[in-house]
Amino acid sequence: MKRIVIHEEYCIGCHLCEIHCLVQHSSSRDIIKAYRLERSHLMPRVLVEESGPISFALQCRQCEEPACIEACISGAMHRDERTGAVICDESKCVGCWMCIMVCPAGAIRQNLLGTRIASKCDLCYGADVPACVAHCPNEALTYEEVGEGR
Amino acid sequence: MSMRIVIIGNSATAVGAVESIRQYDQAAEVMIISEEPHMIYSRPLLSHYLAGEIERPRLAYRGADFYVKHHVAAVLEDRVTAIEPDAHRVHTASGAEYAYDKLLIATGGQPIVPPTPGQEAEGVFTMTRLLDAERLLTYLRTHTVRRAVVVGGGMIGMKVTDALVKRGLEVTMVELAPLILSAALDQTASQMLSGLLRQAGVEIHTGNSVSEIGARGGHVAEVALKDGRTLPCDTVIFGVGVRPNVELARQAGLRVNRGIVVDEYMRTSAVDVYAAGDVAEAYDLVVDMNRTVAIWPNAYRQGMIAGAHMVGVLRPDKGGVAMNTVEAMGVPAMSIGYGNAPEGEYEVVTELDAPRHVYRRLVVKENRLVGAILVGQIERAGIYTGLIRHRIDISEHRRNLLSGHLSLLSLPDQYRKHVVRGVGIEV
Amino acid sequence: MALSLATSQFIIERDETRCIACQVCVRQCANDVHYYDEENDRVLSNDASCVGCHRCVTLCPTRALTVRRNPLEFRPNANWAAETLRNIYKQAETGGMLLTGMGCDQPYRIYWDHIVLNASQVTNPSIDPLREPMELRTYLGAKPERLALCGGAQRNPVLETVLAPQLQLEVPVMFSAMSYGSISFNACASLARAAQAAGTYYNTGEGGLHPALYEYGANTIAQVASGRFGVHLGYLNTAAALEIKIGQGAKPGIGGHLPGEKVSLDISRTRMIPEGADAISPAPHHDIYSIEDLRQLIYALKEATHYTKPVSVKVAAVHNIAPIVSGIVRAGADIVAIDGLRGGTGAAPTVVRNNVGIPIELALAAVDQRLREEGIRHRASIVVAGSIRSSADVVKAIALGADAVYIATAALVAMGCHLCQNCYTGKCNWGIATQDPYLTKRLNPEIGSRRLVNLLRAWSLEIKEMMGGMGVNAIESLRGNRDHLRGVGLNQVELDTLGIRAAGQ
Ligand SMILES: Cc1cc2nc3c(=O)[nH]c(=O)nc-3n(C[C@H](O)[C@H](O)[C@H](O)COP(=O)(O)OP(=O)(O)OC[C@H]3O[C@@H](n4cnc5c(N)ncnc54)[C@H](O)[C@@H]3O)c2cc1C
Numbered sequence A: 001m002k003r004i005v006i007h008e009e010y011c012i013g014c015h016l017c018e019i020h021c022l023v024q025h026s027s028s029r030d031i032i033k034a035y036r037l038e039r040s041h042l043m044p045r046v047l048v049e050e051s052g053p054i055s056f057a058l059q060c061r062q063c064e065e066p067a068c069i070e071a072c073i074s075g076a077m078h079r080d081e082r083t084g085a086v087i088c089d090e091s092k093c094v095g096c097w098m099c100i101m102v103c104p105a106g107a108i109r110q111n112l113l114g115t116r117i118a119s120k121c122d123l124c125y126g127a128d129v130p131a132c133v134a135h136c137p138n139e140a141l142t143y144e145e146v147g148e149g150r
Numbered sequence B: 001m002s003m004r005i006v007i008i009g010n011s012a013t014a015v016g017a018v019e020s021i022r023q024y025d026q027a028a029e030v031m032i033i034s035e036e037p038h039m040i041y042s043r044p045l046l047s048h049y050l051a052g053e054i055e056r057p058r059l060a061y062r063g064a065d066f067y068v069k070h071h072v073a074a075v076l077e078d079r080v081t082a083i084e085p086d087a088h089r090v091h092t093a094s095g096a097e098y099a100y101d102k103l104l105i106a107t108g109g110q111p112i113v114p115p116t117p118g119q120e121a122e123g124v125f126t127m128t129r130l131l132d133a134e135r136l137l138t139y140l141r142t143h144t145v146r147r148a149v150v151v152g153g154g155m156i157g158m159k160v161t162d163a164l165v166k167r168g169l170e171v172t173m174v175e176l177a178p179l180i181l182s183a184a185l186d187q188t189a190s191q192m193l194s195g196l197l198r199q200a201g202v203e204i205h206t207g208n209s210v211s212e213i214g215a216r217g218g219h220v221a222e223v224a225l226k227d228g229r230t231l232p233c234d235t236v237i238f239g240v241g242v243r244p245n246v247e248l249a250r251q252a253g254l255r256v257n258r259g260i261v262v263d264e265y266m267r268t269s270a271v272d273v274y275a276a277g278d279v280a281e282a283y284d285l286v287v288d289m290n291r292t293v294a295i296w297p298n299a300y301r302q303g304m305i306a307g308a309h310m311v312g313v314l315r316p317d318k319g320g321v322a323m324n325t326v327e328a329m330g331v332p333a334m335s336i337g338y339g340n341a342p343e344g345e346y347e348v349v350t351e352l353d354a355p356r357h358v359y360r361r362l363v364v365k366e367n368r369l370v371g372a373i374l375v376g377q378i379e380r381a382g383i384y385t386g387l388i389r390h391r392i393d394i395s396e397h398r399r400n401l402l403s404g405h406l407s408l409l410s411l412p413d414q415y416r417k418h419v420v421r422g423v424g425i426e427v
Numbered sequence C: 001m002a003l004s005l006a007t008s009q010f011i012i013e014r015d016e017t018r019c020i021a022c023q024v025c026v027r028q029c030a031n032d033v034h035y036y037d038e039e040n041d042r043v044l045s046n047d048a049s050c051v052g053c054h055r056c057v058t059l060c061p062t063r064a065l066t067v068r069r070n071p072l073e074f075r076p077n078a079n080w081a082a083e084t085l086r087n088i089y090k091q092a093e094t095g096g097m098l099l100t101g102m103g104c105d106q107p108y109r110i111y112w113d114h115i116v117l118n119a120s121q122v123t124n125p126s127i128d129p130l131r132e133p134m135e136l137r138t139y140l141g142a143k144p145e146r147l148a149l150c151g152g153a154q155r156n157p158v159l160e161t162v163l164a165p166q167l168q169l170e171v172p173v174m175f176s177a178m179s180y181g182s183i184s185f186n187a188c189a190s191l192a193r194a195a196q197a198a199g200t201y202y203n204t205g206e207g208g209l210h211p212a213l214y215e216y217g218a219n220t221i222a223q224v225a226s227g228r229f230g231v232h233l234g235y236l237n238t239a240a241a242l243e244i245k246i247g248q249g250a251k252p253g254i255g256g257h258l259p260g261e262k263v264s265l266d267i268s269r270t271r272m273i274p275e276g277a278d279a280i281s282p283a284p285h286h287d288i289y290s291i292e293d294l295r296q297l298i299y300a301l302k303e304a305t306h307y308t309k310p311v312s313v314k315v316a317a318v319h320n321i322a323p324i325v326s327g328i329v330r331a332g333a334d335i336v337a338i339d340g341l342r343g344g345t346g347a348a349p350t351v352v353r354n355n356v357g358i359p360i361e362l363a364l365a366a367v368d369q370r371l372r373e374e375g376i377r378h379r380a381s382i383v384v385a386g387s388i389r390s391s392a393d394v395v396k397a398i399a400l401g402a403d404a405v406y407i408a409t410a411a412l413v414a415m416g417c418h419l420c421q422n423c424y425t426g427k428c429n430w431g432i433a434t435q436d437p438y439l440t441k442r443l444n445p446e447i448g449s450r451r452l453v454n455l456l457r458a459w460s461l462e463i464k465e466m467m468g469g470m471g472v473n474a475i476e477s478l479r480g481n482r483d484h485l486r487g488v489g490l491n492q493v494e495l496d497t498l499g500i501r502a503a504g505q
Helices: A016-024 A031-041 A067-071 A098-102 B012-024 B043-051 B130-142 B155-166 B187-199 B247-251 B296-310 B382-389 B395-402 B413-421 C024-028 C055-059 C082-094 C185-198 C211-219 C233-238 C265-271 C291-304 C321-330 C350-355 C360-374 C391-400 C409-415 C445-470 C492-498
Strands: A002-006 A047-051 A054-058 A077-079 A086-088 A109-111 A117-119 A141-145 B004-008 B029-034 B072-076 B080-084 B089-092 B097-099 B102-105 B109-111 B124-126 B147-151 B170-175 B203-206 B210-216 B219-225 B230-232 B235-238 B242-244 B273-275 B280-284 B289-291 B323-328 B331-337 B347-353 B358-365 B368-375 C010-014 C034-037 C042-045 C065-069 C115-117 C138-140 C167-169 C173-175 C220-224 C241-245 C256-258 C279-281 C311-316 C335-339 C381-385 C404-407 C485-487
Touching: A002 A054, A002 B413, A016 A031, A016 A047, A067 A077, A067 A086, A067 A098, A067 B296, A086 A117, A098 B296, A098 B323, A098 B382, B004 B012, B012 B029, B012 B102, B012 B296, B043 B130, B043 B155, B080 B247, B102 B296, B124 B130, B130 B235, B147 B155, B147 B230, B155 B170, B155 B187, B155 B323, B187 B203, B187 B323, B187 B331, B187 B358, B187 B368, B219 B235, B273 B296, B280 B296, B331 B382, B358 B395, B368 B382, C010 C042, C024 C034, C024 C042, C024 C055, C055 C065, C115 C391, C115 C445, C138 C381, C173 C185, C173 C445, C185 C211, C185 C409, C185 C445, C211 C220, C220 C233, C233 C291, C241 C291, C241 C335, C291 C311, C291 C321, C311 C321, C321 C335, C321 C360, C335 C360, C360 C381, C360 C391, C360 C492, C391 C404, C391 C445, C391 C485, C404 C409, C409 C445, C485 C492
Parallel strands: B004 B029, B004 B102, B029 B072, B102 B273, B124 B235, B147 B170, B147 B235, B170 B203, C173 C404, C220 C241, C241 C311, C311 C335, C335 C381, C381 C404
Antiparallel strands: A002 A141, A047 A054, A077 A086, A109 A117, B080 B089, B089 B097, B109 B242, B210 B219, B219 B230, B280 B289, B323 B331, B331 B368, B347 B358, B358 B368, C010 C065, C034 C042, C115 C485, C138 C167, C256 C279
């Protein structure tokens, strides 16, 4: 299965990935409307980590043996049958934060803006290329077939 | 003829086993036998259900098509009464008898109810099964219930208390130990949570216990505490803890301590018999010994390991980490590994911001993180869990890690690259 | 502090209906032009520091930004132009030389734009490059007086002449010298990878060769300059050719100075100087004061590399360029690189850049003419540099007599340079002319090399198209073929110097 590969040496810390992630998961899918009208209940599912000149954009690593699926008590965290991606079914999530407690990358976050849900990358479900990858100006994120996958 | 796998139990462990069996093998016959009449549901969600946060359908941990999709024959509402390891057979209460090639005991645990005079009164409940929740909810609907006494200030007692408060009840918590959640938290965190509960109107009696339940007209009316006080109440809920359901195994002659003794593949002392989940005594990598740890992630993972081994795939258990999350009045708290290890023997770092209900306690031994307690700010807590689980030497990075905010950039480079680059790429 | 008389060169226009305060511009500007006002949740700009590099404009996800020249005008004065006044203000404040980067931006005549190409009509029909082979392959190096064949049998003659070492170019365009130090490692890596992929060469400049780039040795020209930075036997032998740098078009007659702040550990290792020490290239080579001295260095390099690599000598185009190049050829150079008035630089005194040297077009024509007259044109290849901007410039340069061209500015532009001319500040927002680790990572060599290869490919297609139009199917037949050129709007002296006729003649 395809995964997002992080090339930390080329991350320029612009945060465009976060911006476009947020837009992609808005209902208007329009950057200006998303920011003007929907900002209060949206949060990006990718997180730019920075320390000095080093930075990288982190989203769910799509583990072979996802600890979040093991730990999820509601069954919300699951592997999508079609794409093989690890996805959180937000209609099932109760916001118990077990997944946050076990994700070694710290790639799942609390979304408290609406109903409490665990917020994570869904590889822009249905898209050929996730928004963060498509909009990374320096190809510091690429979408590649790596690992055995399923 | 294809192999037949029998699983006793229908919860996290069983699901983990079935999903891993089917990942590798489509031919094996799989049968689930469960005492409970329900489809697969999530036990931890019971408190959310009790609180009224979710409707009953959302208790389903897997879809209604789970058995069909995974070709599982489910025998529900029947209780296994005996295992014959030599004959490779199990017997059930309904009189049925099933032969197996491989057997998984995933019977979980029983609520502990300390023998208390008056406990047979109406309005006394435990809270581990869906049936318990349904009974309590019915009781709440059909009776005037204003005041509840929750016996036990552990994880379950805490969750039940939180749920009942959300339902609008006046709750009193009675805990034998001097502190609530003392198994998981240290004093500071424990007191923070008690403080929050009190703010929400919960009365907490620690170092105390219920010595007698008093009834009026067959219904709970009050409890008498060890210290002599009596508390008027309309219901009593025992949330003291669970004991592994090991009787079947013991009778069958399997090696049993507190739980059923298993190896790294969840094999018991009997040939072709496995045990996993709350009932098993599996390896805990933090304390470096086998013990029972009744948490959902362990149950699912151990089920997976057992399932894989049954169909010939070796996924040895690297061990579990005890952990849990609770919440008091919207403030989340986590305990991971040996978070409440005593100072002195262990290197302990704490950070407290009391007004904002934020607390962090990290425990280090021999340059390795062995535990963490987080209150209020739980963001990215899994990074700690990862460090504990992989026994990462943090000597170079302890300063970054133990101070300020948590990020992957404060981890050792090699480990960070391993986490960041994920599967399939050389570090 | 006394009032500064400097005024903003640019003004930044932010379309508030589009700005979402995402702060990408804030994070991207190394000059700290943009800043976030938390109280009002708005991004504001301080125009005064803007250099006009367009980094923010290009990355703004809502296209909310545009940068304009500050319309502020002085009282019109044909003698005292605004630029002149600003320079005086600056110097009156700082007491220092004015520094600049990139090539001369003054309105000297650009002869390329006054030269037009021919095309075949009716007789000697044009060639369709899509249907017929077109040869752009070029060999650089000394060519023999004559070829001697032996073996007698007409069918299989054997070449008896020993040929001098040659560089083989699939396209007559190379990347000109830019040192590691003046540009970032990622920029160097982009050039190296692109040179390899496109079958051409890039030039290390005077900063030595980073160990990580040794693998591109077969496409590397290693420079030896007056500072001798990073020159050792391994360096010389790894490269495909060597180049002695005498002069540079942007700053003829003066040396170079890489300030110590830019001499990072990596650069210090590559240059073989202490970390943090200024890297000073003297104006002259202290061992070259005559053609004979130059000959000694040329042969020292040839000896060191066992006569297996062509040796180039690079000079700035100055008044007596023709006899100078003649001397260089006679000193044994296999290639002479001539860098014109508009050649680029990472840092130069503005006054030198804008006033010293001559345009490359005139220098090239004079050199080619002189070498032919002396009968030594074949002894060395001529490579010209100093603002080759397009495939048309390449074709015109070759028709004027060049064997190949060097591009530097065009290559940087391909990688993202916007010619803001602030290279010397080390704050290049495009990650090119900087060593700041926050900025260098902005140039991903994967992308940089891809863009460079694309540029060369595009130019190759255009060159073939133009050649086809002229009825020429090999770049060899175009070389020095000034009959294909005509001048437009040039006076007779200029036409004579260029050796071309006026259009219509
Ligand atoms: C209220 C509550 C809240 C919890 N919250 C959390 C939480 O937030 N996080 C967390 O990690 N864990 C939590 N837990 C613990 C978690 O639910 C258990 O670790 C998990 O359910 C263990 O799964 P299991 O499959 O091993 O056993 P169980 O879930 O106990 O299932 C045992 C199964 O065996 C069947 N069974 C037993 N005996 C027989 C028999 N003789 N014959 C046939 N069938 C039999 C039962 O019907 C049942 O289906 C909570 C538990 C409770 C009760």
